[in-house]
Amino acid sequence: MSASDAENIVQDVFLHLYERRELLETYTNLTAYLFTSIKNKCLDHLRKKVAEQEAINELQSELGMTLQLKYDSLEILNTSFPDENDIKALLDKSLQKLPERCRTIFIMSKLEGKKQKQIAEELHLSLHTIESQMGIAYKKLREELKDCLPLLCFLFALS
Numbered sequence: 602m603s604a605s606d607a608e609n610i611v612q613d614v615f616l617h618l619y620e621r622r623e624l625l626e627t628y629t630n631l632t633a634y635l636f637t638s639i640k641n642k643c644l645d646h647l648r649k650k651v652a653e654q655e656a657i658n659e660l661q662s663e664l665g666m667t668l669q670l671k672y673d674s675l676e677i678l679n680t681s682f683p684d685e686n687d688i689k690a691l692l693d694k695s696l697q698k699l700p701e702r703c704r705t706i707f708i709m710s711k712l713e714g715k716k717q718k719q720i721a722e723e724l725h726l727s728l729h730t731i732e733s734q735m736g737i738a739y740k741k742l743r744e745e746l747k748d749c750l751p752l753l754c755f756l757f758a759l760s
Contacts (some may be wrong), residue, residue: 602650607643610639610642610643610646611639613642614635614638614639614642617638618634618638635637645722646649657729671744678718691746692746695741695745696742697699698743698745699737699738700737700739701736702734703734703741704738705724706720706724706731706734706738707734707735707736707738709723710731710735717731717732721737
């Protein structure tokens, strides 16, 4: 406990006593009352400090675990793609593994930038079919590109 904390505690006790000065006559041993009040205020202050320190330690522990998780995630990230052509080849290979209709819809949507309604009209399909095929494409591409998905997300976010 610092000197300023001790001063504040003593001031609080005297202020409390002053606010209740009408009860002053009922205390037979004022010195004992003051020492007991100060002791109790000190204990309250120390309990509060311990609780604060425990909360800080908990937050630091959580932050440390979060940072370790992020570090570990980056460590296992597959960065064996030396240039853009390798990434493009991997994407092309993954797209070729999609079923034909699914691949066509995905390319029209994501690479050509067409709206799902427009794709449905052009291919004479329902909007529900387009949505379903896009879901299938996302699922299969996620599985196929799971080792380099964070890298691809990062690259596409920059473009």
